[in-house]
Amino acid sequence: MKKINDISILYVEDEKGVREGLADILKFFCTELHIACDGVEGLELYKKYIPNIVISDIRMPNMDGVEMANKIRQIKESQHIIFTSAHSNDKYFIDAIELQVDGYILKPVNIEKLNKKIDSITKHIKLKKDFEKQQAMTIQADKLSSMKVMLENIAHQWRQPLGSISADATGLVIQKQMNKLSDENFYKNCESINENALHLSDTIDALSKFIEDEKQIENFNLKYSIDSVLNLLEATIIEHKIKVVNNTNDNIFIKSLQNEFKQALINIIINTKDALALEKDKFIFIDIKQNETSIIVSIKDNGGGIDEYILTKIFEPYFTTKHQSRGTGLGLYVSFDIITNILNGTLEVENKTFTHEDITYTGAEFTITLPLNI
Ligand SMILES: Nc1ncnc2c1ncn2[C@@H]1O[C@H](COP(=O)(O)OP(=O)(O)O)[C@@H](O)[C@H]1O
Ligand SMILES: [Mg+2]
Known part of the structure; x- marks a missing residue:
């Protein structure tokens, strides 16, 4: 598994077992990993670190993934978000589509699929950075x-x-x-x-x-x-x-x-x-x-x-x-x-x-x- 450099990830999941398992793998995908156990804590960590990618479960106590994502988008409209969910016909699914998230992955999470998603977001972020650098140089x-x-x-x-x-x-x-x-x-x-x-x-x-x-x-x-x-x-x-x-x-x-x-x-x-x-x-x-x-x-x-x-x-x-x-x-x-x-x-x-x-x-x-x- 290759390590994706220069990317920070916020991972939000309420189920302890799932959280610890995936966090162990996500460590290898990024240089900075922050972990939260519900939407409230997720939002708090988001404001503190503004990570490049947010990976979040949808159904969670205190604040669910959709509500958290909505609040995050108010802070940064272009935020990259990936949802994970145990239910393919989740009632939140439509909300997630409306939020225009970058991906929706079913649990148990297929690591290869998640890796690919993160990879493509990383490329996108890099292209955007290069473009901004080029633009600053032109000015x-x-x-x-x-x-x-x-x-x-x-x-x-x-x-x-x-x-x-x-x-x-x-x-x-x-x-x-x-x-x-x-x-x-x-x-x-x-x-x-x-x-x-x-x-x-x-x-x-x-x-x-x-x-x-x-x-x-x-x-x-x-x-x-x-x-x-x-x-x-x-x-x-x-x-x-x-x-x-x-x-x-x-x-x-x-x-x-x-x-x-x-x-x-x-x-x-x-x-x-x-x-x-x-x-x-x-x-x-x-x-x-x-x-x-x-x-x-x-x-x-x-x-x-x-x-x-x-x-x-x-x-x-x-x-x-x-x-x-x-x-x-x-x-x-x-x-x-x-x-x-x-x-x-x-x-x-x-x-x-x-x-x-x-x-x-x-x-x-x-x-x-x-x-x-x-
Ligand atoms: N005030 C103007 N009147 C007529 N044409 C203009 C005017 N300003 C710009 N242009 C046209 O727009 C083109 C692009 O302008 P600009 O981006 O400043 O590049 P440059 O001056 O190096 O050609 C000019 O080449 C010219 O054809
Ligand atoms: Mg000119």
Whole structure:
């Protein structure tokens, strides 16, 4: 009999003889085995250890297997559960089916059959873990690539203030050497140096906050968060002569994961730059709405929109219409993943035709809906 690694099992059975017999065998199937003699004790141990698999008898005193399984599912909906029962026409059988348990094994338990069941659940758990690991790595890789864009932006953005600081300082030195430094000029140049330095430090603060890896739910001001993303992308926006029509107001707060929100937003905004490449006048419109339970952020451009036949594909991984040197096809996939799976929200897209200052435009509109409380 082979040992199944890295799996914890909770075994619940009221009959002492059966319990001890099967427990002796189950030990070889897992790395961690917890044993309970009824539903009450089972539930207690479940809460304490959250095991990978629960194997439970159905008929038990105090709390039966179905009731316990129901309570467990309220804690963890995806919990793997196997029932054992001495009766093939058990009245609980239907309940067990409704609970969508992973297996139903008749007593006396056929060990080979149980082994197979545990084996297949183990494989399932491993696949799920691998998938989650892969997903986390994709999000991380995407974050690195948006950080690259931001660093390029900052390098651009810093040139001007750094130049000013250097010119101000040189000016002070020359005027001093020539004995022509007035108090007025001295204070003026120092003030300008300080202002520029503050601006640089704001940008670097915004970047280092974004880089922080710690996932922390916080109550944050949505407008400030959006502004900080726009600030980090400022050089790109200016270079491409994009006008950002920012209709956000500063009294909307949301309790969520700020960096994840920013990462999802950055990918959407970076795309608009490519979509707008051929337009003469380039606009990005950002709007926020709030209702009782959620906030809705929409990002719209006038880049002509997305072809109907690819509209359903853009959130798929590796889907890109760009040359491979410019597009990875991961941006919107990651945004979608973050918004739906991490932030509990939704991300939708549609083409919109609208007027702005009496001119009609068409473009893609991305709508992020997030719960006010994650
Ligand atoms: N604002 C937009 N306007 C038009 N098409 C867009 C827009 N945003 C995304 N797309 C389309 O969606 C595709 C996928 O975007 P994305 O996942 O960010 O990958 P990438 O930018 O690397 O191509 C893009 O290649 C483009 O065809
Ligand atoms: Mg992209």
